Amino acid sequence: MSDTQTAPPPVPERSASTARNVLAVVALVWTVQLVSLVAALSGVAQAEVAIHFRTTEIAWFTLMTLLTGTFFLPFAVKAAALFGKKKVLLVATGLGFVGDLVAALATDYRTLLIGRGIAGVYAATAPLAYAITRDIFPRRWVGLASAILAGGIGLVAFGGPFLSGWLLDDHGFRGVLWFMAISTAVSFVLVTLFVPESAVRTPGGRMDWLGGLLLGGGITALVYAVGQGSHWGWSSGKFLTYVAGAAVVLLVFVFVERRVAEPLFPPSMTKRRPVWTVLLATSVAAGSLSAVGIVVQLLVLMPAIPHVSDGLGWSGTHNAIVTSPISAAILLAAVGTGWLARRVDTRVLLGTGSALTVLGYGIGTQLHHSAAQIIEMGLIAGVGTGMVAAIVPIMIIEAVSPEEQALANGAQTLGQGVAQIVVSQLAFVVMAQHGTVLKGTQFYLDKGFTNGLWLVVGCCALGAVLVSLIPKAVRHTEPA
Structure with a gap:
């Protein structure tokens, strides 16, 4: 017999296409969920950062990224339509890596804030990733890919606290900062290799x-x-x-x-009552919930020092273990809300979710001194948080036409970012009114944490009230 070898059969085109789509989904999931994961890591690290750098301005550790991300977002959305979504996605990711690297190497607080500010540009990658999903996948893949991108929040909800706890307990805040830098670099590589450029452009457009x-x-x-x-x-x-x-x-x-x-956000869209009311209510409701993490993370991670600091003094790992039931409640509520949205008025779901957060954190204003009380507060508020998080994108879809989807998503993200920044900054101000500065570090007494939670309760209640302004939606996927 001859000793010749036969060439392997060619890979079917459909299998190759499926493999490319899977790799693109993986790259985009990493990119989107890294935004949420970095936010969680920042919240866990801020107490140790404040103590290490002996600063009373720890608010800017998280606010710098929010501020630059909000500032850059309108330009990113517009530039993506003009020059290509992948190009802008890579620019935002590259700048995010540079900022993370500066922060990880910083030896003083000012340099750390500069790095955090540059890194904030990465926040624009989430809406860009969702937008490019509609352009690069076959029609049968778009819904699945979008669901996977959104569903990845479950991994962050469960794995994020344990990851951040391990990094903080074993490697300190430097370990957290270096993890951010490495993860952003991986995001850049994945997008470069596996995400194709979108062919969708706005011909002849101009940047505002x-x-x-x-x-x-x-x-x-x-x-x-x-x-x-x-x-x-x-x-x-x-x-x-x-x-x-x-x-x-x-x-x-x-x-x-x-x-x-060619405005950033066309008045013809934003002046319509179904649009601006949804943008306003969802921005306040979701932005307020994004800010509550600042109060709760400082409460559980700041040390307990008599007459100086009334934090619970938990380790990062202990925090992850205690809050894991809350993460489960958020995830289950989000999944259930997605199912209910097909059968129940979305306004009712947003109002109910906001009301549950008011109830949960309202209880927390008085009961936040033990693990059992934190879980009780978190389970009630967690269900509301999951409902609000899940219903926001659905309400945007109901409020605008498919052609306006990207702009409406950008406007909602911007509004939510502004609400989060303002509420977060106010929370730091309110907590500091009942706090103590020791060796250059701002600590908070129990009254400060209580007032911080009351501030969040009030803002969540405002979000619930604003739901009443929203008219009944006419789904654009159904006949008018």
Whole structure:
């Protein structure tokens, strides 16, 4: 017999296509869920960062990323439509890696904040990843890919606390910062290798630089004023000047957007009642819940020092173990809400979710001194959090046409980011009113944590009330 070898049969085109789609989904899931994971890691690390750098300005450790991410988002959404979603996705990821690297190597708090600010650009990758999903996959894959991208939050909800606890307990906050940098680098490689460029473009479009600068500048001035209000004095001329200046700049932004040919967010969409009411209610409701993590994480991770700090002093791992039932409640509520949304008015679901968060954190204002009490508070609020998180994208789909989906997602993400920044900054201010500075570090007494939770309760209640403004939706997938 001859000793010749036969070539292996060619791989069927369908199998090769399926493999490419699977790899693209993996790359996009990593990119999207890294945004949530980094936010969770930041919350866990902030107490140790504050103590290490002896700073009373720990609020900016998380707010810097939120602020730059919010500022960059409108430009990213517009640039993606003009130049290609993958290109902008890689730019945002690359800048995120540079920022994470600067933060990981920082030897002083100012440099750390600069790094965190640059890294905040990465936040724009989430809406870009969802947008590119509609463009690069076959029709039969779009729904599945989008569901997997959203469903990955379950992995973050369960695995994130244990990962952050291990990093913090065994490697300190430096380990957390280096994990962020390495993970962002992996995201860049995955997108480069496995995500194709979208062919969808806006021909002949222009960037609305003036609108973006006005919007970002107004928001930045407002947030900075709120953060410094306790130092300047709430009735001081400096505080009032910043707030008035921010209001004027934002009004000019509205005026400009009505007159430019290609605005960041077309007034023809945002002025419709079904759209602006949904954007307002979901932004306040979801943004407030995003901010509550700051209060709770400081409460459980700050040390217990008589007359100085009334934190519970948990380790990162103990925090993960205690809060794992809460993560399960969030995930199950989100899945159940997705099923109920086909049968129940989405306004009812958003209002119910917000009401449950008010009840849960309302109980927490008085009962937050033990693991059992944290679980009791978290289970009730967790169900509400899962409902709100799941119903927001569904309500956006109901409010706009398919052609407006990307812009509406961008507007909602921007509004939610602004709400989160303002509520977070106010939470730090409120907690510091009943706190103590020891060796340059801001610690918080029990009254401060209580007032921080009351602030969140009030903001969640406002979100529930705003639901009443939303008219009944007419689903765009059904005949009018």
